[in-house]
Amino acid sequence: MTRLRQVGVAILLVGLSLSAAYGEVIEEIVALVNGEIITRSDLDEQEQLMVAEIYRQYSGAELDKRLADIKNALLLELIDAEIRFHYAKRQFDTERLRESFYEQFVQQQMQEYNIESEEAFLELLARDNMTVDELKDRLLRTFAPEEVLRYEVGSRIAIDDPEIETYYQENPLQFLVPGEATVREIVLLGDTEQKRSERMAEATAIVQRVRDGESFEALAKELSEAGTQDQEGLLGTVARGDLSDQLEEVAFAMEANDVSDPIDTPYGLHIIKIDAITPDQTRPYDEVKEPLRGFLESRKYAEDVRAFTLKVRGQADWCVKNKYIGRLPDNVEPQICTEM
Secondary structure: OOOOOOOOHHHHHHHOOOOOOOOOOOOOEEEEEOOEEEEHHHHHHHHHHHHHHHHHHOOHHHHHHHHHHHHHHHHHHHHHHHHHHHHHHHHOOHHHHHHHHHHHHHHHHHHHOOOOOHHHHHHHHHHOOOOHHHHHHHHHHHHHHHHHHHHHOHHHOOOOHHHHHHHHHHOHHHHEEOOEEEEEEEEEEOOOHHHHHHHHHHHHHHHHHHHOOOOHHHHHHHHOOOOOHHHOOEEEEEEOOOOOHHHHHHHOOOOOOOEOOOEEEOOEEEEEEEEEEEOOEEOOHHHHHHHHHHHHHHHHHHHHHHHHHHHHHHHOOEEEOHHHHHHOOOOOOOOEOOOO
């Protein structure tokens, strides 16, 4: 059985608009799904809840993107949820689901909010002017669509070991741990090719002095013209991608204590020394096997949910009022409701 989300009674009252199902005031109709209506209030209330959640999680450009995604997808999500709800009523023992959802919900609310007994919970429910039957109906409408996906999709997904191993072998870069190097430098500045050419003999002489036994650190402190001079040339520990392409190519081909020849870069001549280096490594299969299984299961679940959703949507009788067609994704071609 699906583990219910921890949804407070107040949130259920505000967040689930069931005006058609509960005989409230008839409002503007947005869509019809198998004879049931989705109203403007349904759409607005769900949008308000989702917008509030997005504002809690995101900011800046990502916030704007998420808000735009909601605008384009929410109506279709409501339609698909209604379609799955009708599917659940045809395929499942909804009375059993109704009772199970209620029992789980009550237990979770009692634990989450330290409610002493079910009687105390019922008192809170009564304060919100909701009966037990009304709550059960709302829980069923909220969670039955999820139960459909759990049963029809989630319960049928199994990723076996050969599939995991094949993915591991075919995607080696995903499991690569980039190498690191602790690098020191001596830099002789030169912002033109001519200046660097004129100083090449000077740089070559420094390399030779180090290879003859002088301290790289001391020479860096004395001769380097980079900001690392006071740190005896220490750049620090760097990973692949931290250095320019020219320096990285040389650095990660060296071994500990090696000193490079002068490296001609657009702004000067670099001499680098490797204090320590760790080569690229691939994470062992046994280490990534179970996380990878979870990733593949999630990917397969998303793919199968899309396929199942398209199938049952194609089998349902649904339409959208013309003025709300723009609230659907561009790749969806709905029937336009002609009689309302």
